[in-house]
Amino acid sequence: MVSRLTLTSIRKYYGDKLALEMDELALEAGRLYILTGPNGSGKSTLLNILALLVRPERGDIYFDGECVTWNRDTLNLLRRRVTLLHQSPYLFVGSVFSNVAFGLKVRGVTGERLKQGVLDSLDKVDLAGIEERDVKHLSGGEAQRVALSRALAFRPEILLLDEPLANVDSRSAEIIERLIASLSAEGTTVVMSTHNPLHNERLEGDEIRLLGGRLD
Ligand code: ADP
Numbered sequence: 272m273v274s275r276l277t278l279t280s281i282r283k284y285y286g287d288k289l290a291l292e293m294d295e296l297a298l299e300a301g302r303l304y305i306l307t308g309p310n311g312s313g314k315s316t317l318l319n320i321l322a323l324l325v326r327p328e329r330g331d332i333y334f335d336g337e338c339v340t341w342n343r344d345t346l347n348l349l350r351r352r353v354t355l356l357h358q359s360p361y362l363f364v365g366s367v368f369s370n371v372a373f374g375l376k377v378r379g380v381t382g383e384r385l386k387q388g389v390l391d392s393l394d395k396v397d398l399a400g401i402e403e404r405d406v407k408h409l410s411g412g413e414a415q416r417v418a419l420s421r422a423l424a425f426r427p428e429i430l431l432l433d434e435p436l437a438n439v440d441s442r443s444a445e446i447i448e449r450l451i452a453s454l455s456a457e458g459t460t461v462v463m464s465t466h467n468p469l470h471n472e473r474l475e476g477d478e479i480r481l482l483g484g485r486l487d
């Protein structure tokens with residue numbers, strides 16, 4: 272079986288400091304991966320490379336068996352299929368609705384279908400009914416769930432989440448964990464980073480352990 276995303280002989284430097292060194296990593300379709308490791312071990316660097324947002328100095332990335340060429344057209348196409356939720360996601364000024372609608376509008380969805388798509392995406396993070404609220408009145412956990420809802424509206428084949436549980440209340444954490452498990456069951460490849468070993472036990476994903484920029 273061809274894996275969804277494969278990294279080979281990856282080296283990523285910041286200046287002359289080696290931040291990530293990975294000879295091979297293969298992510299399969301529909302699996303849930305939990306990326307663990309202490310602060311500074313390279314988790315965010317790896318997620319940014321998987322999201323095709325950061326190009327490593329050495330090595331190749333294969334998407335469905337095809338080597339990624341870093342030209343603009345290819346990247347634009349592939350970046351619609353893989354979505355990264357940043358650790359401190361940025362919400363646009365305005366309503367919850369306009370934030371979640373953004374992903375759908377990019378894909379050309381309008382009118383009733385847009386409205387329904389936003390409501391469905393918000394329902395998945397248990398936030399139905401707050402679409403008119405201004406994002407500046409959201410709690411940290413609610414903001415994280417709105418950002419996740421916006422990411423889901425893109426219907427990514429691969430969803431990458433950078434420490435989504437780090438700064439949220441326990442109810443938001445529970446909702447996010449449940450959603451992550453259901454997404455992988457539906458065929459989405461999910462990679463979630465955490466520096467809390469408890470999350471890994473609860474979610475029962477495949478663990479990818481990093482230490483000092485290497486697989487541990
Ligand atoms: P983690 O997400 O596990 O905390 P990171 O991927 O953020 O780890 O960082 C890995 C290493 O790379 C750390 O030593 C960090 O200091 C360094 N690093 C990360 N981003 C940058 C950057 N933009 N410039 C310089 N060094 C960086």
Ligand code: MG
Pocket residue numbers: 314315316433
């Ligand atoms: Mg990080």
